[in-house]
Amino acid sequence: MLQTVTTIVLIMMSISIFICFIRVVKGPTMSDRVVALDTIGINLIGFIGILMIIQKTVAYSEVILVIAIIAFIGSIAFAKFIEGGVVLDRDRR
Amino acid sequence: MTEIVVSILILLGGAFSILGSIGIVRFPDVYGRLHAATKSATLGVICIIIGTFLYFLLVQELFIGKLLLTILFVFMTAPVVGFMVSKSAYNVGVKLWDQSIQDDLGKAIKKAEKKARQ
Amino acid sequence: MAFQILLNIAIAFIWMLLKNNFTGVEFAIGYIVGLLLLFVLRRFLNFDFYFRRVIAVFKLIVLFIYKLILANIDVIKIVLSPKLNIKPGIIAVPTKLKTEWEVTLLSCLISLTPGTLSMNFSEDGKTIYVHAIHVPDKNEAIKEIHNSFEKAILEVTK
Numbered sequence A: 001m002l003q004t005v006t007t008i009v010l011i012m013m014s015i016s017i018f019i020c021f022i023r024v025v026k027g028p029t030m031s032d033r034v035v036a037l038d039t040i041g042i043n044l045i046g047f048i049g050i051l052m053i054i055q056k057t058v059a060y061s062e063v064i065l066v067i068a069i070i071a072f073i074g075s076i077a078f079a080k081f082i083e084g085g086v087v088l089d090r091d092r093r
Numbered sequence B: 001m002t003e004i005v006v007s008i009l010i011l012l013g014g015a016f017s018i019l020g021s022i023g024i025v026r027f028p029d030v031y032g033r034l035h036a037a038t039k040s041a042t043l044g045v046i047c048i049i050i051g052t053f054l055y056f057l058l059v060q061e062l063f064i065g066k067l068l069l070t071i072l073f074v075f076m077t078a079p080v081v082g083f084m085v086s087k088s089a090y091n092v093g094v095k096l097w098d099q100s101i102q103d104d105l106g107k108a109i110k111k112a113e114k115k116a117r118q
Numbered sequence C: 001m002a003f004q005i006l007l008n009i010a011i012a013f014i015w016m017l018l019k020n021n022f023t024g025v026e027f028a029i030g031y032i033v034g035l036l037l038l039f040v041l042r043r044f045l046n047f048d049f050y051f052r053r054v055i056a057v058f059k060l061i062v063l064f065i066y067k068l069i070l071a072n073i074d075v076i077k078i079v080l081s082p083k084l085n086i087k088p089g090i091i092a093v094p095t096k097l098k099t100e101w102e103v104t105l106l107s108c109l110i111s112l113t114p115g116t117l118s119m120n121f122s123e124d125g126k127t128i129y130v131h132a133i134h135v136p137d138k139n140e141a142i143k144e145i146h147n148s149f150e151k152a153i154l155e156v157t158k
Helices: A002-026 A030-055 A061-084 B002-026 B030-058 B065-092 B104-117 C002-019 C024-043 C051-080 C100-111 C138-157
Strands: C089-094 C116-121 C127-132
Touching: A002 A030, A002 B002, A002 B030, A030 A061, A030 B002, A030 B030, A030 B065, A061 B065, B002 B030, B002 C051, B030 B065, B030 C051, B030 C116, B030 C127, B065 C100, B065 C116, C002 C024, C051 C138, C089 C138, C100 C116, C100 C127, C100 C138, C127 C138
Parallel strands: none
Antiparallel strands: C089 C127, C116 C127
């Protein structure tokens, strides 16, 4: 039973990532694309979580954590880049 | 029994994720899309990760703390991403949807500019 | 506060030594015993029982999860309705919270709950600008935030 459920959910996550991809291609502004890319990153975490159940392995737990961190940092960097064009600013007030 | 609980959690997570993605396509402006991204997608992924954690804890009898760390991390970072992206979008000048009914932030910014000019 | 937690952990260690059994379960039992002791002795020690705060944090978490589920049902309803019948807008929410991390916590909680997303702060940090997906009545939305989260956060930090 769990086998079929995981397969179904894997297909659902794939569709979900594909829908986000439509927004990445279409998005009228840069911010739309950043939002969609961030959601793709978050969906990938769930995708790999289900792969862990299917393959009965714990080896991917680090992968999940690293993808979460990279998606977060990427979105923040993009947001700062859109706003000012400077990602790492040194001069503090 | 545990398989049923895990299956329900994973199905819920998948449903939330797909609805979040549909929301990202359907909402009319950036801010509405952020609503879908920060809430539905996050809750969906958290459901899936909790399902995975319970599966390994109850079926394989392995305690994976990293999954709990992931949940905490996703929970903490989702509002920050929403905040940063919406702030930058507003500062760059992405327009609100034309059927929006009020805009207090725009008023406040105009007032501050007027004060700075005087 | 910190002194009480240290006292509590010390009681748990003494309990472990008395039982001559150094496992996590025994530590947890010792911690609960220490809590009970502190609760009974709170009148003779000259301080407030710290576990009240823990209960307040717990209440905040429960309220938050409840609101999170409500929020998602809300968003899903809007997503699945055939016509987008919404009135979005940005509202200014004044807050009574003083320190920086309280305001941060409030804005994070706002971001994760019913149709609201914190967007910006005013210069003095007293006003949060919130984008709401459906605001037929502005004052009601502000009142709801005040009554649910701000109250619970004040309960924790009081």
